[in-house]
Amino acid sequence: MVGQRFLEALAERGLTATHRVVVLCEEPRPAYDRVQLTSYFSGRTPEDLSLTDPGFLADHGIELHVGDPAQAVDREAREVTARSGLTVGYDVLVLATGSFPFVPPVPGNDAEGCFVYRTIEDLLAIEEYAKSRATTGAVVGGGLLGLEAAGALKGLGLDAHIVEFAPRLMPVQVDDGGGAALLRTIEEMGLAVHTGVGTQEVVVGADGAVSGMKLSDGRELATDLVVFSAGVRPRDQLARACGLAVGERGGISVDERCRTVTDPRVFAIGECAQAVDGRVYGLVAPGYEQAETAAAAIAGDEAGRSGFTGADLSAKLKLLGVDVASFGDAHGTAADCLDVVYADSRAGLYKKLVVGRDGTLLGGILVGDAEAYGTLRALTGSVPPVPPERLVLPADAGGPAALGPSALPDEAVICSCHNVTKGAIRDAVTGHACTSVPEVKKCTRAGTGCGSCVKVLGQLVSAELEASGVEVDKGLCGCFGQTREELYEIVRALRVTSYRDLLDRYGRAAARGGDGCEVCKPAVASVIASLAPSIGADGHVLDGEQAALQDTNDHFLANLQKNGSYSVVPRVPGGEIAPEKLIVLGEIARDFGLYTKITGGQRIDMFGARVEQLPLIWARLVDAGFESGHAYGKALRTVKSCVGQTWCRYGVQDSVRMAIDLELRYRGLRSPHKLKSAVSGCARECAEARSKDFGIIATANGWNLYVGGNGGATPRHADLLAQDLDDAELVRLIDRFLMFYIRTADRLERTSAWLERIPGGLDHVRDVVVHDSLGICAELEELMSAHVAHYRDEWAETLDDPEKLARFVSFVNAPEAPDPMVGFVPERDQIKPDLPLLTLGPRPLEGSTR
Numbered sequence: 074m075v076g077q078r079f080l081e082a083l084a085e086r087g088l089t090a091t092h093r094v095v096v097l098c099e100e101p102r103p104a105y106d107r108v109q110l111t112s113y114f115s116g117r118t119p120e121d122l123s124l125t126d127p128g129f130l131a132d133h134g135i136e137l138h139v140g141d142p143a144q145a146v147d148r149e150a151r152e153v154t155a156r157s158g159l160t161v162g163y164d165v166l167v168l169a170t171g172s173f174p175f176v177p178p179v180p181g182n183d184a185e186g187c188f189v190y191r192t193i194e195d196l197l198a199i200e201e202y203a204k205s206r207a208t209t210g211a212v213v214g215g216g217l218l219g220l221e222a223a224g225a226l227k228g229l230g231l232d233a234h235i236v237e238f239a240p241r242l243m244p245v246q247v248d249d250g251g252g253a254a255l256l257r258t259i260e261e262m263g264l265a266v267h268t269g270v271g272t273q274e275v276v277v278g279a280d281g282a283v284s285g286m287k288l289s290d291g292r293e294l295a296t297d298l299v300v301f302s303a304g305v306r307p308r309d310q311l312a313r314a315c316g317l318a319v320g321e322r323g324g325i326s327v328d329e330r331c332r333t334v335t336d337p338r339v340f341a342i343g344e345c346a347q348a349v350d351g352r353v354y355g356l357v358a359p360g361y362e363q364a365e366t367a368a369a370a371i372a373g374d375e376a377g378r379s380g381f382t383g384a385d386l387s388a389k390l391k392l393l394g395v396d397v398a399s400f401g402d403a404h405g406t407a408a409d410c411l412d413v414v415y416a417d418s419r420a421g422l423y424k425k426l427v428v429g430r431d432g433t434l435l436g437g438i439l440v441g442d443a444e445a446y447g448t449l450r451a452l453t454g455s456v457p458p459v460p461p462e463r464l465v466l467p468a469d470a471g472g473p474a475a476l477g478p479s480a481l482p483d484e485a486v487i488c489s490c491h492n493v494t495k496g497a498i499r500d501a502v503t504g505h506a507c508t509s510v511p512e513v514k515k516c517t518r519a520g521t522g523c524g525s526c527v528k529v530l531g532q533l534v535s536a537e538l539e540a541s542g543v544e545v546d547k548g549l550c551g552c553f554g555q556t557r558e559e560l561y562e563i564v565r566a567l568r569v570t571s572y573r574d575l576l577d578r579y580g581r582a583a584a585r586g587g588d589g590c591e592v593c594k595p596a597v598a599s600v601i602a603s604l605a606p607s608i609g610a611d612g613h614v615l616d617g618e619q620a621a622l623q624d625t626n627d628h629f630l631a632n633l634q635k636n637g638s639y640s641v642v643p644r645v646p647g648g649e650i651a652p653e654k655l656i657v658l659g660e661i662a663r664d665f666g667l668y669t670k671i672t673g674g675q676r677i678d679m680f681g682a683r684v685e686q687l688p689l690i691w692a693r694l695v696d697a698g699f700e701s702g703h704a705y706g707k708a709l710r711t712v713k714s715c716v717g718q719t720w721c722r723y724g725v726q727d728s729v730r731m732a733i734d735l736e737l738r739y740r741g742l743r744s745p746h747k748l749k750s751a752v753s754g755c756a757r758e759c760a761e762a763r764s765k766d767f768g769i770i771a772t773a774n775g776w777n778l779y780v781g782g783n784g785g786a787t788p789r790h791a792d793l794l795a796q797d798l799d800d801a802e803l804v805r806l807i808d809r810f811l812m813f814y815i816r817t818a819d820r821l822e823r824t825s826a827w828l829e830r831i832p833g834g835l836d837h838v839r840d841v842v843v844h845d846s847l848g849i850c851a852e853l854e855e856l857m858s859a860h861v862a863h864y865r866d867e868w869a870e871t872l873d874d875p876e877k878l879a880r881f882v883s884f885v886n887a888p889e890a891p892d893p894m895v896g897f898v899p900e901r902d903q904i905k906p907d908l909p910l911l912t913l914g915p916r917p918l919e920g921s922t923r
Contacts, residue, residue: 082368181275329380401436490522636906648675717754726771
């Protein structure tokens with residue numbers, strides 16, 4: 074990555090037009106995004122990860138030799154010899170050899186089934202071995218790559234262990250409090266974590282393959298695959314061999330211009346270099362800064378540019394779906410500093426700010442919710458305009474403060490990867506006429522590194538355009554100049570029942586008469602479906618024009634899985650199910666060979682159905698009294714519940730009955746995004762209601778209603794909307810809340826994001842929904858009543874309509890033929906997808922494990 078950035082910096086300075094540039098690369102492909110390496114297991118290909126734009130090398134005359142690393146450097150002759158025997162002379166040599174994974178020197182570390190986690194080839198080898206030889210995997214190391222590796226093993230279907238010698242996970246980035254929050258969340262994902270212990274030995278079976286792991290505390294783990302992710306070491310062997318000075322703990326010694334201290338014609342950048350402050354930097358941002366520094370020095374373009382003397386180690390990461398961020402003096406090493414901490418272990422949240430005695434923000438740690446990272450990091454070194462506690466507390470406890478771009482000084486660094494300040498972004502808008510985020514990215518490179526600054530970047534661009542008097546296009550897409558909220562009002566007021574009619578009458582001039590786009594078609598379909606009973610439209614998503622507007626999952630009323638099969642998810646209201654229905658699910662899963670899984674939403678998902686099997690499966694489910702669970706749609710999913718006062722000695726209300734009533738009331742309700750709910754029978758909150766879009770917690774006097782929660786990739790605790798409600802009051806307020814959300818939210822906007830975006834936030838929503846400040850509550854209630862009265866089960870109606878059933882085939886010209894690419898292999902007495910392995914470039918030699 075750093076080498077590629079160096080090439081780009083050379084090209085930007087015109088050196089590739091006047092000099093021969095030769096690149097010797099060990100790997101079998103050009104530079105790729107190692108930060109996103111694990112996304113390979115989520116479906117991204119090596120091509121998707123590539124950092125080299127098509128034509129870049131050819132356009133700039135850069136000679137790239139892949140799979141042919143440098144083997145020797147002759148500094149006197151100024152020549153480099155590659156593994157192939159190729160010899161290349163040089164005027165300037167730049168070493169960007171990176172680092173290599175550290176494998177602890179324990180017995181058995183080279184056995185078959187031991188791997189490292191560093192390159193695409195490593196991932197391919199792990200994938201192949203996991204598929205054919207392993208059921209359990211252990212990762213040595215609980216840092217960034219270690220957690221990603223463990224997540225990858227779990228995604229491959231293995232039981233996964235994490236072994237970390239330090240007393241907590243992510244020991245460099247987080248403190249004990251952050252580590253505890255991270256540990257709880259990761260263990261809830263089904264990963265086994267062992268901290269404070271080391272690996273003593275990899276146990277090897279008679280066949281020479283891994284069979285277990287002995288730990289330093291005497292325990293032994295049964296595992297047949299080991300991934301070492303215990304840190305990295307600078308790859309400085311080439312430098313040592315040719316007499317370049319290296320640091321005591323490794324790393325090629327360089328000056329502030331990234332020249333080696335031994336030879337001014339040789340530079341070193343990235344993880345192989347030891348900077349003047351004695352550190353080796355392993356993050357992207359410092360590496361990019363070193364690349365820029367070296368390119369400037371080689372080009373003689375050093376005027377006004379300070380050298381590289383050290384770097385900010387701030388980072389925002391997403392590990393196994395959990396946001397983790399640290400910035401500034403995260404561990405509070407400054408003298409006389411103070412900590413401001415908010416922790417909620419139940420929700421997996423931990424937020425700590427380190428402040429000076431004068432109120433200066435020095436740093437912080439965020440686990441579980443790093444939404445404010447971009448703003449907080451930019452404010453580091455200054456006194457925030459609000460008290461620090463307001464920056465970490467949830468909304469219903471006095472925060473968070475809404476700090477927009479205007480709160481940041483111009484010198485605040487927005488993009489640490491490319492050291493781009495707020496002032497530079499403002500100048501891109503006002504001085505270079507950039508009018509969109511992509512244009513600002515191209516002009517400044519902000520947002521093109523790790524991507525953690527993109528949200529703040531978008532806010533800054535919009536704010537600067539508006540401040541300049543430029544009208545910001547807030548239209549839904551290129552087809553409509555209106556927002557989703559505005560289109561909702563047009564459809565409702567004018568009773569528009571057709572997407573085509575809406576596009577031709579209210580679309581942008583250039584879009585009228587066209588086919589629309591993949592943004593507006595499902596968004597308008599959702600609006601029409603949610604208003605169908607009130608505007609006289611047919612609400613079934615597969616009726617007429619509606620069928621062509623739907624997202625992939627809605628096309629077949631089922632969730633598409635990674636191998637082309639589908640899941641079947643019948644509704645189980647409140648999580649309550651009679652034994653007879655449970656037996657029906659088991660019989661169907663057995664008869665159709667489906668994989669079964671009890672989900673966090675308290676229902677049973679069945680995976681592995683072929684598209685032509687879906688009607689057959691649902692015919693049996695409907696006959697048994699089941700309905701669609703709408704797992705495929707942007708609609709209500711589930712209303713979880715605990716057992717409540719009926720069975721639990723702590724329960725104060727009948728939470729199961731309430732959950733069933735609510736799920737049956739709101740089933741099939743189409744909305745901007747999926748909706749989830751839960752009902753807890755007491756304050757112990759076993760149903761986790763405060764992590765839902767609308768959650769209900771019983772009190773001795775009735776029910777408390779919470780709204781705007783989210784337990785997904787960006788967790789948010791729901792806020793209290795009203796308390797001590799009776800049953801009728803509760804239902805009435807939920808009716809109003811949901812219809813107001815559907816009316817005013819943006820496309821694909823969860824209630825949590827909507828509540829934070831809508832002007833006035835929670836207070837405004839409370840005024841509208843509880844106090845009827847806009848005078849629309851009667852209308853909202855009427856819309857919900859219409860939905861309830863006109864609800865129809867989508868699958869039951871589909872089974873009665875031959876035209877709808879005709880779509881459930883893999884091949885139109887061979888309706889009975891199954892898709893031959895959809896296959897399965899056995900695993901733990903069930904099945905899993907049989908996925909083809911992706912093989913690119915040279916594979917490891919026979920018998921090689923890394």
